[in-house]
Amino acid sequence: MSQAVGTTLSLKDYLQQQQASEQLQSVLFSLTEACHSIHHALTKGALAGVLGAAGAENVQGEDQKKLDVIANDLIKDSLGKNPSVRGLASEEEPEIVACQTDGQYLVTFDPLDGSSNIDINSMVGTIFSILESRGEHAATEQDFLQPGRQQVAAGYVLYGPSTMLALSVGNGVVMFTLDPSNGDYLLTNNAVTIPEDAKEFAINMSNQRFWHPAMQRYIAELLEGAEGPRGKDFNMRWVAAMVADVHRILCRGGLFTYPWDSRKPDQAGKLRLMYEANPMGFLVEQAGGEVWTAAGKILDIQPEHIHQRVPVILGAKNEVLRCVEYHGNA
Numbered sequence: 457m458s459q460a461v462g463t464t465l466s467l468k469d470y471l472q473q474q475q476a477s478e479q480l481q482s483v484l485f486s487l488t489e490a491c492h493s494i495h496h497a498l499t500k501g502a503l504a505g506v507l508g509a510a511g512a513e514n515v516q517g518e519d520q521k522k523l524d525v526i527a528n529d530l531i532k533d534s535l536g537k538n539p540s541v542r543g544l545a546s547e548e549e550p551e552i553v554a555c556q557t558d559g560q561y562l563v564t565f566d567p568l569d570g571s572s573n574i575d576i577n578s579m580v581g582t583i584f585s586i587l588e589s590r591g592e593h594a595a596t597e598q599d600f601l602q603p604g605r606q607q608v609a610a611g612y613v614l615y616g617p618s619t620m621l622a623l624s625v626g627n628g629v630v631m632f633t634l635d636p637s638n639g640d641y642l643l644t645n646n647a648v649t650i651p652e653d654a655k656e657f658a659i660n661m662s663n664q665r666f667w668h669p670a671m672q673r674y675i676a677e678l679l680e681g682a683e684g685p686r687g688k689d690f691n692m693r694w695v696a697a698m699v700a701d702v703h704r705i706l707c708r709g710g711l712f713t714y715p716w717d718s719r720k721p722d723q724a725g726k727l728r729l730m731y732e733a734n735p736m737g738f739l740v741e742q743a744g745g746e747v748w749t750a751a752g753k754i755l756d757i758q759p760e761h762i763h764q765r766v767p768v769i770l771g772a773k774n775e776v777l778r779c780v781e782y783h784g785n786a
């Protein structure tokens with residue numbers, strides 16, 4: 457649950473309080489400045505001619521929206537100019553992009569998450585993860601292949617009725633609200649925690665027939681509500697933007713899953729390990745939640761390639777562990 461605070465503590469003040477290095481601060485400012493520009497592009501929408509398809513596919517065979525490309529370019533340009541950035545990897549880029557050979561940080565990002573929501577004027581976001589890079593050499597893909605537990609910071613910017621930044625530098629989770637008039641991010645929630653129990657879940661129910669039997673059983677029991685084995689009613693939500701579904705869980709608890717399904721049996725899951733599952737996993741664990749694939753903890757996965765996909769079960773501890781237990785792995 458998030459705790460609202462009436463404060464004018466800026467992102468800069470917060471990072472100084474946290475004793476974040478100057479370099480890490482500058483990487484976060486590059487990201488959040490780009491997100492301020494994305495906020496403006498989204499706000500103008502059709503008036504700026506930014507809606508609709510870009511007419512191309514990304515490396516994962518998904519149709520790109522114009523705003524996927526615009527958001528990617530804004531973040532890439534901003535990080536590319538930063539002397540502390542060794543390299544970046546984006547959901548929308550086929551390969552990693554090497555930046556400064558002596559930069560200290562690697563950044564992975566999903567420039568626009570939930571992009572199918574763009575054309576219905578609904579919530580989208582930017583998700584990012586920051587890793588350290590040692591030595592002095594041009595960034596390679598191998599440098600990025602670090603388990604999520606090694607992230608030094610992760611977060612997202614949610615473009616909703618207000619634009620909000622959720623951030624962890626490894627010491628809990630906090631939220632800031634963007635003042636669009638000047639680009640300041642001001643602290644508005646200073647202690648985000650996810651309760652261990654839940655009465656709300658998020659899953660795309662239309663895929664039910666393709667799920668593993670253990671997931672079928674877990675969700676069926678939730679749907680039986682007070683009359684079933686769980687003895688209580690559960691509510692369901694699905695925004696179709698992970699960033700918004702996870703934001704809700706950080707604000708009021710619950711479970712989120714995009715599980716493995718048999719539509720593409722060789723594909724581990726839909727969501728991307730390095731651009732979605734790891735950064736969101738870092739936030740959720742920092743807020744006291746659990747983050748699993750059903751077979752193990754996501755933050756312990758040794759990535760094999762930057763565009764790797766994973767099944768995701770995250771949120772309220774007791775719900776996630778019960779779901780994993782049904783898969784025989786808790």
Ligand SMILES: O=P(O)(O)OC[C@H]1O[C@](O)(COP(=O)(O)O)[C@@H](O)[C@@H]1O
Nearest residue numbers: 568569570571572660696697698699
């Ligand atoms: O449309 P579906 O199958 O429910 O998938 C929704 C999921 O896909 C995603 O939109 C994937 O993200 P992108 O928009 O970055 O490709 C998640 O944010 C969301 O949880």
Ligand SMILES: [Mg+2]
Nearest residue numbers: 566569570732
């Ligand atoms: Mg995404």
Ligand SMILES: [Mg+2]
Nearest residue numbers: 547566568569
């Ligand atoms: Mg995306």
